[in-house]
Amino acid sequence: MAILFLGSVFSPYYALARRLGPAPAEHHCAVNLALYLPGRKFWAMTERGVAALARDATTLRIGPSRLVRDDHGLLLEVEERCAPWPRRLRGRIRIHPELLSGRVVELAPQGGHRWWPIAPRARVEAAFDSPPLRFVGHGYLDANEGCEPLEARFRHWTWSRAGDGETTVILYDAIRRDGSALSLALRATAAGSLEPFAPPPLQILAPSRWGLVRTTRVDPGHRARLVRSLEDGPFYARAQLATRLAGRMLPAVHECLSLDRFARLWVQLLLPFRMPRRAGWPPHRPGPPRCPDRDRTGDRASLDEHEASTREPGSTGARSSFRDGRDERTMRANGRRVRASFTSTDRSTVRGG
Numbered sequence: 144m145a146i147l148f149l150g151s152v153f154s155p156y157y158a159l160a161r162r163l164g165p166a167p168a169e170h171h172c173a174v175n176l177a178l179y180l181p182g183r184k185f186w187a188m189t190e191r192g193v194a195a196l197a198r199d200a201t202t203l204r205i206g207p208s209r210l211v212r213d214d215h216g217l218l219l220e221v222e223e224r225c226a227p228w229p230r231r232l233r234g235r236i237r238i239h240p241e242l243l244s245g246r247v248v249e250l251a252p253q254g255g256h257r258w259w260p261i262a263p264r265a266r267v268e269a270a271f272d273s274p275p276l277r278f279v280g281h282g283y284l285d286a287n288e289g290c291e292p293l294e295a296r297f298r299h300w301t302w303s304r305a306g307d308g309e310t311t312v313i314l315y316d317a318i319r320r321d322g323s324a325l326s327l328a329l330r331a332t333a334a335g336s337l338e339p340f341a342p343p344p345l346q347i348l349a350p351s352r353w354g355l356v357r358t359t360r361v362d363p364g365h366r367a368r369l370v371r372s373l374e375d376g377p378f379y380a381r382a383q384l385a386t387r388l389a390g391r392m393l394p395a396v397h398e399c400l401s402l403d404r405f406a407r408l409w410v411q412l413l414l415p416f417r418m419p420r421r422a423g424w425p426p427h428r429p430g431p432p433r434c435p436d437r438d439r440t441g442d443r444a445s446l447d448e449h450e451a452s453t454r455e456p457g458s459t460g461a462r463s464s465f466r467d468g469r470d471e472r473t474m475r476a477n478g479r480r481v482r483a484s485f486t487s488t489d490r491s492t493v494r495g496g
Contacts, residue, residue, distance in 0.1 A: 144381075144396070145219055145236060146175040146482045147203065147210060151190050152293050153379070155411035156420050161292065168479070169193045173418070174208045176221055176232055177381075178276070179373055185274065186374075187223035187232045192422035206421075210481075216240055216265075217284070219483070227416050234271030238284060238483055241265055242311075244337040248327065251296050251319060256289040263304075263331045264311045267483075281308040288479035294402040296320055301358055304484060305388050305395035306331075312388040314342070314360050328360065330389055343388065348397075351380040357399045362387045367395070377413060378404035396484050 150168025151157050160166035172195065175188040189206065197204040201212045207222040217238040224231060240262035250256040260283075267282035283304050289296075300317035311331040318324055328342040346367055348357040352375045361367045367386035373396075374381040384395040404410055 144175075144177045144482065144484045145221070146480055147205065148173045148175070148480045149196075149203075150479060151418075152289075152480065153405065153414070154190055154418060154420075155414045156190060158292070158411055167193070169196055172196050172205045174205050174221065174223055176223055177374070178232070178271075178274070179371075179383075180274070180276070184373070185225055185230065185232055186417065187225045188418045189223060189226070190418055190420040194422070217483075226419050231273040232271070233273045234269060234276070236483070237268040238262070238282060239266040239268075240284065242331055242335055242337070246329075246337050248315075250315075250317065250325060252323075253296075255291050256287070256293070256296055258285065258287050258315070260285045260313055260329065260337060261481075263313060263329070263337050264306065264308075265483075281306060282484055283311070284481070284483045286479060286481045294406045297402050299356070299399075299401050299403065300325075301397065301399050303359055303384065303386075303395050303397040305384075305386055305393040307391070307393050310389055310391050310393060312393065313337075314388075316342075316345075316358065316360070348382075348384075351375050351399065353377045353380070353404075355380050355399050355401055355404070357382070357397070359384065359386065359395075359397055360388075362390065370394075376417075377410045378402075 148154075149172055151171045151173045154171050154173070157166060157171040160171065170193050171190055172192075173188055173190045176185070177187075178185040191206045195204075195206040203210045209220050211218045211220070215237070217240075219236040219238070220234075221236070222231075222233045242264040243262055244260050247257055247259045250258055262282075262284040265282045265284055266279070268279050270277045283306065296319060298318045298320055300315070302316075303314045305312045305314075313327075313329045315327040315329075316325065326342045328340050329337050330340050331337055343360040343362050346359055346361050348359055348367065348369060350356055351372070355378070357380060359367050365387040367384050369382055370385050371383040372380070373383060378401045380399045382397045382399075384397050386393055386395050388395075
């Protein structure tokens, strides 16, 4: 799974900066990459400052890694170092969207938090030099953005994406700070659209090792099974499930997030061990020049045209993290992230793990 942050919402450094005063999102950027191989995993999430950020209408660069949009889809070139044990992560991930959605969801009635499942279904090709790894499979791409800290609006949420390359189901459940609930179920149809459907019954899963409450939804008369715990932290847990949704047995990636837990000081004091910060450009590789201050009106116009051409009727116009047309007045407070998850379907191509 790869997540790019402009305004790293789970950063202890960003949380401290907000307590001290205005904190531009661009000063807290990160590329998070997690690879899960049989018997081992690789995790990298280094936070960087504005000096390591460069972007235009087609490219977002954070430190030595970059995300590029071209005629073939998206290309993520990663060069990061793992934490807490320093190991190199270097490779390329190509994302070919098979279904594009213009559906943008307001996660809170008051606004301020939006979620966009950009490509609910995609084909993924990955080639890594370190670790030596190559695979093809199916994947997913979405984006979140907000104008306030997540913990200011939400107490807890779970998200999952289940799919086998043909059927895709996305579940989103959240408890807001005011006690109201969000329950969303979306299914990719054969016609190529992403449609809501009645959320299936709730199932309580085994809690994480840190005691996080985990739930999911599953077709009536069936139960989801926890296959593998991928991440297990004090406020966040990720797992692989085997579940039944939309009448099919599907593998799923499940995430559980406790914002009450994240807001506690003792939790944030633990995070730098997994999320180191390097405010400047890394010394091991020369970086791109910093983006000069310039009028980006032309960039915004071209992006608006692209989004208008792909937006579904009735959808709103929120933008994803890898695009540069931003509302600077509202988005600086919390920033945004773009996430890509992918699963290998060709095990014969996996090497070195």
